[in-house]
Amino acid sequence: MTGTAVWTGAPSALRARPFARRFRGWGYAACVAPLVIFLVLTFLWPLGRFLYLAVDNSDIVDNLPRTVAALATWQRADGVPGEDVFGALAQDLADARSRKTDGIVAQLINQRLVGTRYLILKTAKLAEEGAFETAPRAAMLQHFPEWNRVEVWSTIADDSARLTDFYLLSSLDLRRTAEGSVAPAPAGQAVFVQVLLRTIWISVVVTLVCAVVALPVAHAIVAVGPTASRVLIALILFPLWTSLLIRTVIWIILLQANGPVNGGLQFLGIIVEPLDLIYTRTSLYIAMVQVLLPMMILSIVAVMRRTPKDYMKAALSLGAPWFTAWRRVQLPLIMPGILAGCGIVFVFSLGYYITPALIGGPKEQMISSFIAFYTNNTLNWGLAAALSIQLLLLLVLTWCALMLGRGLVARRSAA
Amino acid sequence: MRMRCALGAAMLMLAVPAVSVTWAEEGPITVVGWGGNWDKAYKEGVWDRYTEKTGTKIVIEEWAGEIAKVRAQVQSGNVVWDLVAAEAPSVEIGCAEGLFEPLPASVTGDPASYLPGTIHECGVASDTWATILAYNADRIKGEGPKSWADYWNVEKFPGKRGMLAQAQYTLENVMMADGVPPSEVYNELRKPGGVDRAFAKLDQIRPHVVWWNTSTQAMQNLASGEVVMTDQYNARVSNDIEKEGKNYVIVWEAGFFYGTDLWALVKGAPHREATLKLLTWFSEPQNQAGFSNLYAYGTGRKEAADFVAKEKLDQLPTAPHHIKHGASYDDAFWVENKESLEERFKAWLAQ
Numbered sequence: 001m002t003g004t005a006v007w008t009g010a011p012s013a014l015r016a017r018p019f020a021r022r023f024r025g026w027g028y029a030a031c032v033a034p035l036v037i038f039l040v041l042t043f044l045w046p047l048g049r050f051l052y053l054a055v056d057n058s059d060i061v062d063n064l065p066r067t068v069a070a071l072a073t074w075q076r077a078d079g080v081p082g083e084d085v086f087g088a089l090a091q092d093l094a095d096a097r098s099r100k101t102d103g104i105v106a107q108l109i110n111q112r113l114v115g116t117r118y119l120i121l122k123t124a125k126l127a128e129e130g131a132f133e134t135a136p137r138a139a140m141l142q143h144f145p146e147w148n149r150v151e152v153w154s155t156i157a158d159d160s161a162r163l164t165d166f167y168l169l170s171s172l173d174l175r176r177t178a179e180g181s182v183a184p185a186p187a188g189q190a191v192f193v194q195v196l197l198r199t200i201w202i203s204v205v206v207t208l209v210c211a212v213v214a215l216p217v218a219h220a221i222v223a224v225g226p227t228a229s230r231v232l233i234a235l236i237l238f239p240l241w242t243s244l245l246i247r248t249v250i251w252i253i254l255l256q257a258n259g260p261v262n263g264g265l266q267f268l269g270i271i272v273e274p275l276d277l278i279y280t281r282t283s284l285y286i287a288m289v290q291v292l293l294p295m296m297i298l299s300i301v302a303v304m305r306r307t308p309k310d311y312m313k314a315a316l317s318l319g320a321p322w323f324t325a326w327r328r329v330q331l332p333l334i335m336p337g338i339l340a341g342c343g344i345v346f347v348f349s350l351g352y353y354i355t356p357a358l359i360g361g362p363k364e365q366m367i368s369s370f371i372a373f374y375t376n377n378t379l380n381w382g383l384a385a386a387l388s389i390q391l392l393l394l395l396v397l398t399w400c401a402l403m404l405g406r407g408l409v410a411r412r413s414a415a
Numbered sequence: 416m417r418m419r420c421a422l423g424a425a426m427l428m429l430a431v432p433a434v435s436v437t438w439a440e441e442g443p444i445t446v447v448g449w450g451g452n453w454d455k456a457y458k459e460g461v462w463d464r465y466t467e468k469t470g471t472k473i474v475i476e477e478w479a480g481e482i483a484k485v486r487a488q489v490q491s492g493n494v495v496w497d498l499v500a501a502e503a504p505s506v507e508i509g510c511a512e513g514l515f516e517p518l519p520a521s522v523t524g525d526p527a528s529y530l531p532g533t534i535h536e537c538g539v540a541s542d543t544w545a546t547i548l549a550y551n552a553d554r555i556k557g558e559g560p561k562s563w564a565d566y567w568n569v570e571k572f573p574g575k576r577g578m579l580a581q582a583q584y585t586l587e588n589v590m591m592a593d594g595v596p597p598s599e600v601y602n603e604l605r606k607p608g609g610v611d612r613a614f615a616k617l618d619q620i621r622p623h624v625v626w627w628n629t630s631t632q633a634m635q636n637l638a639s640g641e642v643v644m645t646d647q648y649n650a651r652v653s654n655d656i657e658k659e660g661k662n663y664v665i666v667w668e669a670g671f672f673y674g675t676d677l678w679a680l681v682k683g684a685p686h687r688e689a690t691l692k693l694l695t696w697f698s699e700p701q702n703q704a705g706f707s708n709l710y711a712y713g714t715g716r717k718e719a720a721d722f723v724a725k726e727k728l729d730q731l732p733t734a735p736h737h738i739k740h741g742a743s744y745d746d747a748f749w750v751e752n753k754e755s756l757e758e759r760f761k762a763w764l765a766q
Binding site: 100101102103104106107110111114115116117118121188189190191194195256257258259278279357361362363365370373375376377378379380381 | 479481482483484486508509511512513514575580581614625626628639640641747750751752753754755757758759761762763764765766
């Protein structure tokens with residue numbers, strides 16, 4: 001703590017300290033400097049840049065500067081704009097084409113108004129060839145009557161600011177109306193709030209199931225002798241060292257319609273037709289709990305080992321029923337371990353991508369699946385960044401909740 | 416001693432870039448294909464023969480057609496891929512954006528000698544493929560499905576169906592199931608309410624679908640009996656029938672769509688000259704035919720057919736007895752509508 005205070009502190013404070021302590025502070029700073037620099041360069045900086053895409057809208061202004069300026073005083077009610085705006089757009093598109101950025105402009109405008117990609121690309125091509133140098137308005141309208149649509153112009157005009165809330169609103173199933181107020185998205189397209197709640201719900205269920213399953217296992221590991229304990233720990237570690245992909249794919253084989261689980265149940269006469277086990281919420285829970293359980297067990301075991309067994313014995317010898325003794329004496333003592341385990345499992349669950357993709361149906365896809373989809377498939381990086389911000393906020397909130405929980409536990413055990 | 420070691424290591428490090436600079440021009444060329452048996456057929460039928468002839472090494476990587484990856488390389492100035500096989504709409508967009516380089520006729524040969532749709536300003540056909548309806552004859556005994564309407568008919572053909580979890584290549588099948596002939600599908604989709612009609616039809620089949628993202632997943636589901644029929648790329652099914660003796664049937668007469676992927680040269684490719692030489696060699700009909708002889712997809716040059724075995728020609732989507740049931744993908748439709756329809760489809764799936 002003092003180390004931190006020294007190297008970020010004021011110079012006057014530095015002078016007041018003995019040389020050796022000052023040196024130690026700088027020494028610590030030097031020790032972590034490579035790590036900090038590495039983190040900033042390879043993690044924080046790219047992450048920040050990507051997240052900035054959620055509000056960044058500079059591509060339109062940068063590529064169509066003259067058009068944006070010419071449209072500054074234009075209103076929707078004015079109808080199709082005049083000669084100067086057409087001339088500005090022709091020049092801008094010709095420049096964009098020679099810089100090879102016309103594709104980006106076309107993509108951005110097409111994202112907001114579907115069916116305009118070819119219009120922009122073809123206009124840019126002819127503009128570069130000089131087709132609109134004289135009387136641009138008449139020439140452009142003659143080649144491409146779509147420029148008669150006021151929506152195309154208002155789309156460009158609406159996007160003339162450098163920052164936009166379009167993606168952040170979209171990621172919450174909201175959008176701006178033509179009048180500028182915020183309104184809910186149409187029912188068929190409103191999906192993100194549902195997915196966000198689903199992500200939280202799946203993570204909560206997985207965390208709770210892990211906690212309930214892990215407690216008896218952890219208890220057994222601590223209670224049995226050293227050899228048995230080591231064997232049990234090894235059994236828990238082995239799956240942890242196996243690739244996540246393999247652990248997930250094995251469940252596909254086990255749970256499929258003609259797999260061993262259905263086969264066994266049919267053989268025993270419990271079911272006639274195979275059950276739908278795979279590509280369901282249940283299969284996702286099973287696979288995620290299996291993958292994440294070791295983390296929970298290990299964090300509980302770590303705390304249980306440090307807990308003296310005498311307290312529990314004392315409570316029992318004083319006549320408390322076993323469960324009361326466990327709930328009032330043992331549970332508060334191991335609570336920090338449970339909380340730490342829950343934190344790890346919950347945070348890991350939030351970002352799950354491969355397991356739901358392989359073993360869940362479409363209704364099991366979580367936020368990460370949508371981030372990947374918008375990044376890779378439709379190149380809508382703004383929306384991908386906005387969704388990433390949601391995930392990051394969830395992470396921060398979880399951390400705050402954990403800190404709060406730890407504080408409460410500490411206060412209660414102190415009281 | 417230690418000093419000398421360090422000195423030696425430092426000199427070695429200086430020498431490495433020098434070696435790689437002399438290498439850079441002649442390869443190894445990095446080509447990016449669609450993975451699996453597709454890449455294997457290209458390796459054995461085309462690339463290995465080129466390496467044998469010229470000594471230029473070719474490294475094969477695979478992708479899923481995400482043009483964002485090409486864009487990221489070009490924009491960051493850190494291009495590691497030379498040649499990528501991309502879907503026609505992606506080549507169209509990438510060409511306009513300057514992610515791919517235009518190919519001169521001196522490399523591709525006379526454009527008139529290519530089949531329609533197999534040559535582009537920025538690309539030359541890697542493969543012409545189709546999405547077809549296939550079923551597992553071990554699971555459906557007797558008379559199998561004959562149409563996409565049968566695919567929707569769960570009373571007559573009980574069991575789950577495999578379906579590609581995206582709008583492109585799927586909405587076409589949906590419209591055919593709704594009674595639209597292949598040649599009319601895009602006209603209907605372009606009409607107001609056309610897309611809504613497709614999604615309404617999708618609602619009907621939804622409880623019976625196992626969605627897939629990769630062919631491997633789909634074929635695994637078909638083999639294990641998780642699904643009784645699936646949509647699929649034709650060569651993938653032909654390959655499993657031929658190489659693994661599977662009892663699958665391709666229902667060409669149900670109607671199908673075909674499209675072309677193109678080899679495109681990435682702008683700023685590290686081995687540009689070597690790749691252009693490779694493309695020049697590849698545009699010879701007999702060299703293209705090496706691929707079709709191993710995998711049931713067509714290539715670009717018309718004359719390539721002269722070098723493909725008869726029984727292989729019969730399996731191609733472009734074979735005369737097949738193509739009368741099919742229609743070509745409308746690249747213009749997908750260039751305009753891909754993002755919005757994929758986003759709508761993804762939202763529909765998740766709800």
